[in-house]
Amino acid sequence: MALIAPFGAWQSPITAEDVAASSRTPQWVGAHGDRIWWAEGRPAEGGRVALVRAAPGEPPREVLAAPWNVRNRVHEYGGRPWAVVTTAEGDRLVFTHWDDQRVYLVDPDAAGATPRPISPAPERPHGHRYAEPTVSPDGSEIWCVRESVTGDLRTDVRRDLVALPVDGAAAEDASAVRVLAASHHFLSGPKPSPDGRHVAWFGWNHPAMPWDGTELCVAELTGGVFGPHRVVAGGPSEAVCQVEWDGPDALCALTDPDGWWNLHRIGLDGTVRNLHPCEEELGGPLWQTGARWFARLGEDRYAVLRAGRLAVLDAASGRLTDVDSDVDGAGGVWGATLTAVGDGVAGVVSGPRRHPTVARVDLATGELVALGEQPSALPDPRYLPEPVQRVFPGPDGQEIPAYVYPPANPDYEGPGGERPPYLVHVHGGPTGRVFGVLQLDIAYFTSRGVGVVAVNYGGSTGYGRAFRERLRENWGVVDVADCAAVAEALAAEGTADPERLAIRGGSAGGWTTAASLTSVGTYRCGTAMFPILDLTGWSEGETHDFESRYLDSLIGPLPETADRYRDRSPVNRVDRLAGPILLLQGLEDEICPPEQSLRLVTALEGRGIPHAYLAFPGEQHGFRRAETIVTALQAELSFYGQVLGFEPLDVPRLELRR
Template sequence: MARTAPYGTWLSPISAADAAAAGGGPQWLDVVDGEVWWAEARPAEGGRIALVRADGAEMLPAPWNARNRLHEYGGRPWLVAGRSLYFTHWDDQRVYLRDLDTGDVSAVTPEPATPHGVRFGDLRRGTGGEVWAVRETSTGPRRTDIRRDLVAFAYSEIRSLAASHHFLTAPQLSPDGQHAAWLGWNHPAMPWDETELCVAEVRLDGTFGQHRVLAGGAGVSVCQVEWESPSALLALADPDGWWNLHRITLDGTTTNLAPVARELGGALWKTGSRWFVPLGERRHAVLDSGRLAVLDEHAATVTTVAPGLRWAASIAAHDGGVAGIAAGADSESAVVRVELPSGAVTTIAAGADAPPARFLPVPQERVFTGPEGEQIPAFLYPPSNVDYTGPDGELPPYLVHVHGGPTGRNLPVLDLDFAYFTSRGIGVVAVDYGGSTGYGREYRERLREQWGVVDVRDCVTVARALVAEGLADPARLAIRGGSAGGFTTAAAMTTERVFGAGTIKYPILDLAGWTGDGGETHDFESRYLDGLIGPLPETRGRYVERSPLAHEDSLAGPVLVLQGLDDQICPPEQSDRFVKSLRGKGIPYAYLTFDGEQHGFRKAETIIAALEAELSFYGQVFGFATPGVPELELHR
């Protein structure tokens, strides 16, 4: 029989260590000689990225760390060519080769003059045994002093191939070896705003001819391209407002293979992401807003298979089916294979052990209505613990979770960070505010020049709706988020009086500083705010008006700030200034920093400390006991 206890105080078998163990998982999956390989993040090893094979063999043992800083978010970090495994190593950002027969490892690219001064990513097969990649070269002291080009290397020789744009994906070789194709874009566009699909002739000496643009540009985004034949490419592009799959011939003829008002692609945060893969006979596996589907050209249909799973953009054709990385409402990300056409799912490598279902919330897909009739998707994770129930007349506290990006999204899958709170009697709602992906370009562009307005309003709308429905305690609402979600959290806490507490993780707090001129962000996003806030200098007033750092005196309640000290995307300078401004103001706050952490937390000890601090923080602010976790010290 369930015991009655105040919300937030329930005892739970889900520990912060459990959430930390699930914080890694598979990524960058591919098929090598008929076998499934993938990279694997390991929080217990300091966040190291290993490389494993379906039979359990570790193909890249410690201390090697297959990760890179391309665009700071990383690109495809490994490639097998013959019996050679090429990979980028995090510590020095060089490319290495591991002989798969002997296990010997040797450097392919030279040591840069300054640490991380030259970086490589998005490894692809080139001509004549070469590997093609994107090279980033630091050209000065600022974070934005970066030059990029496409390069080829074999052993220790590196040669430049092209530099069509400031930002690039690695070239892909046509089946007949006569052409190369890649994506490029320039500031102030982000890749989900517009990219250009470039094609160049590959000369007999391996050099590239002058490139030409086949598709994209002028408000059209291409997020993935693959060669289908020597004369045609397949590309995910959104000329009609939705990322659909197109065939593009070398003469520029473009055909939408199955026009649908659905997203079959996504935001290109990491080069080498793969939302579709050809299956043969004019059929293609695609990801329909995270669901695996089969696009049939003959019928012009997109049909979902294995509907209970949501997939990462890392799928591959495998033995007549599809292999990839997927999670469900009650399962963490795992490496799985789907048989086609039956849809039968086989687990190749299970994810982290899930707690018993009786302690897990079942995510509920909801759509809320904003003040102007706008539809706001969200996923509700109610308090869930079979051993407890709340007292009669008491409503639970609720956390509004704000995803990053802001060009990102949530998926209704098991999240042990969320379950850590829901199993203790604290509800979570994950909001896909205006600007989120998965709902078409029009929804993404609700945020154009409205960041800090639309996102805050949507989160407030959802929170108030939960209160109106009698699901959440209006006096115990909190908001939490990291990166862009940290900005929205801080913006909500300084402009609204809805949330009584906020957890701000590796945030943006000073908009003018988070630009190329301000010097407090990296090159990839240094002009992002042109679209999110407005061009400079014309709209400089907005940058001040919407910066949480300019309104710290208006905080609605206590805040917890969590920051990695090695973060190059949202550096600690902004969090430092924000917290300094709070001292002596009488508003409770806490500030935890973590050595060796970049953007997002990867080390098990960091994830544990951050989650336990967050739980203690809510308990102190909202007045409930948090047994089993250290008490967080709050300052004023």
């Protein structure tokens, strides 16, 4: 028989340590021959990113032991950091190492081989960063994007497409690095055609973000030298997000001239054909260069993602057919890291009760084989919430998609007549989205009797360009209103306690949290993780180059809208703060730096508003270390208990300042 206890005070088998252990998330899947490779975060190893591979009939094994850390800083979010390439010496693993940001090469089958650098040591730490490595047509060079720091400001960065000799000559002599092209301020990795006669890439310039407008470039190749490029797709209001060669004379690209990311075949003769016109997103926002939403299967067939669902597009017939990749009784959600292998496709798949894992699906039979393992700390499914997909009416008549995660614990029930507290979870970006999949940090709360609703507010991806651009010049307005509308609807229908609503989010979600607490009266409190809080400071050099002009579209161009920057910033509105706030911040964050949080903390001093600020050394944007994840999550639960009126079990009490 279930025990009766206040919502929020239920005992749960899901600990903060379990959540940290589950953060060992796979990423950057690829295939070479019959082997599947992927990178994998290791919270217990200080957030190191390991490289793993799996061969048929063999368990996965780690390829590079510590201290090798397969990650880079391109755009600060990192780009594809590894590839297995066929050089004149044979198959080689090429990867970027976090500690020095250099490119390394190693024979992955030579036991005990030590990776050797093939890029020069930079003059300043992390002065050069590289991403999307690929091999030149003759196998003698590695081609990639290089990001170079040119000064002391966060925006002092330039990018080139460069060639690094496989023989390592550039490791000792920087003049051996060959610049291939520099068509735009931002660049994707170069992709030579199968016959080695052409090369393709895409790029964009400030103030555009890659989901606003990009240009797909093609140049002739002569002896490894790029000729003048021409633009074959894209433009100011058309965004190419992935391109692959489809034979020697044509490209396939995900682009959105009609407002939806569809797959197009683009001939070198200038012809363009949408392979399946549909009002569906087959692509997504390019936060990390090298993302893959589709994979060529051969015979005019392509594996694609329909807003996370795996499907096969047959270009000859124009049909788009879902693949039955059932996970936990629901269609699996696949990440943008698809790769074709044999008769199938591999990638990262997750479900409502399954942690993201690397899997391979046989497209002929639909058989799904997991290659990675589920976390050992994954709890009994009875303690995991079942997300309910909902659509709520918005304040401007626009529908607001969301996923509701109700409290779930078979051992407890709330007191009769009591409604649970609810957290509104705001995704980052803001050009991003959430799916209805297992997130153990959400289960940490729901298993204790605190409901969560994750909102795809206006500006989210997955619903077409028009929905995405609802946020144009309205950041801090549309996102705030949409999230509040969802929270208030849950309260009005009796699902949530209207007096115990809170809001939480990281990065852009931290912005919406703080903007909400200083503009609407919906919430009692909120948690802002590594947030943006001062738009003026952020636009004047406090963020990295990639997003330094993002606010041109989200808020408005400067100096014309300077008042808007000032008036919407939470640091200038602390007198309107609706309730207590918890700030969680990484001290090495170059995207939302600690000075943003410190400015708000300073403004709160002496005002009598309960608040707390926890800063974590060694953390960048987002938390990767197990000890950080544990401390932050326990602090958050204690914070909600103190403000929303319940006594959480087994967590240290967070000290609130006033």
